[in-house]
Amino acid sequence: MSMSLDGFVAGPNDEVDQVFAWYxxxxxxxxxxxxxxxxxxxxxxxxxxxxNAWGGRHPMGAHVFVVTHSVPDAWPREDxxxxxxxxxxxxxxxxxxxxxxxxxxxxxxxxxxxxxLDLGLVDLLAVDLVPVLLGKxxxxxxxxxxxxxxxxTPTVIEGKxxxxxxxxxxx
Amino acid sequence: MSMSLDGFVAGPNDEVDQVFAWYxxxxxxxxxxxxxxxxxxxxxxxxxxxxNAWGGRHPMGAHVFVVTHSVPDAWPREDxxxxxxxxxxxxxxxxxxxxxxxxxxxxxxxxxxxxxLDLGLVDLLAVDLVPVLLGKxxxxxxxxxxxxxxxxTPTVIEGKxxxxxxxxxxx
Numbered sequence: 001m002s003m004s005l006d007g008f009v010a011g012p013n014d015e016v017d018q019v020f021a022w023y024x025x026x027x028x029x030x031x032x033x034x035x036x037x038x039x040x041x042x043x044x045x046x047x048x049x050x051x052n053a054w055g056g057r058h059p060m061g062a063h064v065f066v067v068t069h070s071v072p073d074a075w076p077r078e079d080x081x082x083x084x085x086x087x088x089x090x091x092x093x094x095x096x097x098x099x100x101x102x103x104x105x106x107x108x109x110x111x112x113x114x115x116x117l118d119l120g121l122v123d124l125l126a127v128d129l130v131p132v133l134l135g136k137x138x139x140x141x142x143x144x145x146x147x148x149x150x151x152x153t154p155t156v157i158e159g160k161x162x163x164x165x166x167x168x169x170x171x
Numbered sequence: 172m173s174m175s176l177d178g179f180v181a182g183p184n185d186e187v188d189q190v191f192a193w194y195x196x197x198x199x200x201x202x203x204x205x206x207x208x209x210x211x212x213x214x215x216x217x218x219x220x221x222x223n224a225w226g227g228r229h230p231m232g233a234h235v236f237v238v239t240h241s242v243p244d245a246w247p248r249e250d251x252x253x254x255x256x257x258x259x260x261x262x263x264x265x266x267x268x269x270x271x272x273x274x275x276x277x278x279x280x281x282x283x284x285x286x287x288l289d290l291g292l293v294d295l296l297a298v299d300l301v302p303v304l305l306g307k308x309x310x311x312x313x314x315x316x317x318x319x320x321x322x323x324t325p326t327v328i329e330g331k332x333x334x335x336x337x338x339x340x341x342x
Contacts, residue, residue: 006312007178131322135315141177144306151302
């Protein structure tokens with residue numbers, strides 16, 4: 001995720017213009033997932049709503065598992081790459097793994113990432129650190145409920161207006 | 172300052188063992204201030220107390236300006252490099268500048284840094300980013316009261332168990 005130096009992935013009204021300012025300029029540079037490498041994506045209901053179901057299809061071609069308390073009205077729809085999971089994050093990750101068949105699974109929501117970190121389900125933490133202090137907004141890591149999570153020394157790729165950090169997660 | 176990836180400069184009980192784990196191993200590497208370059212240091216009362224006045228002298232040889240509501244008992248003491256400033260952060264920075272005579276001034280406390288950022292008094296933000304998620308603790312940036320603070324693309328030095336980031340601050 002793109003994160004400000006003070007830990008926010010969006011502003012107080014979900015604005016992402018500042019944390020994604022680097023994205024259009026760079027684009028080609030440092031994708032975590034080369035085309036086809038991403039098998040599936042796990043996200044929360046909020047992101048699904050905010051992106052308006054990504055217009056019907058995720059830009060990276062991934063099948064999306066949406067963790068939610070209840071299946072949204074008029075969903076699921078035929079021939080769309082969305083599965084709604086109502087029995088929790090661990091179930092969503094398990095289903096995403098089954099479908100991905102060895103390819104990578106990405107987690108696209110702060111709260112889901114926090115829950116997966118607590119459950120020990122994250123292997124790599126990808127942070128695109130953006131040189132801005134937002135002061136307030138939507139935090140990436142605020143909801144961790146378990147003690148310190150140890151990470152390894154990151155792989156660093158220096159971009160323009162962004163520092164790409166890839167941390168292995170210690171289990 | 173040394174900061175965990177989730178934004179803490181110390182644990183919930185002021186523990187700094189995890190955010191400073193890299194320090195002893197590296198030491199020589201990436202000091203921000205070469206010997207003699209640091210003219211003075213501005214900190215808060217809490218750090219002064221926590222370090223027990225650094226045993227009487229700051230390790231980098233700097234004169235220390237302690238921002239406090241009241242001068243602590245039995246201070247100031249003769250022949251010690253401590254000045255107590257009771258009329259606010261801006262005054263402390265001004266006095267520190269006068270004494271430093273062109274050399275650098277460092278700010279050593281999160282709350283003082285936040286106030287200086289709000290006042291536009293910071294030129295460079297030095298963050299030693301440590302690969303750990305603490306989950307809770309003392310935040311570096313939680314008290315910013317003004318809107319987003321724009322930073323420049325950082326200088327990056329990759330250390331072992333730490334990523335040294337040096338951000339120019341836009342005014």
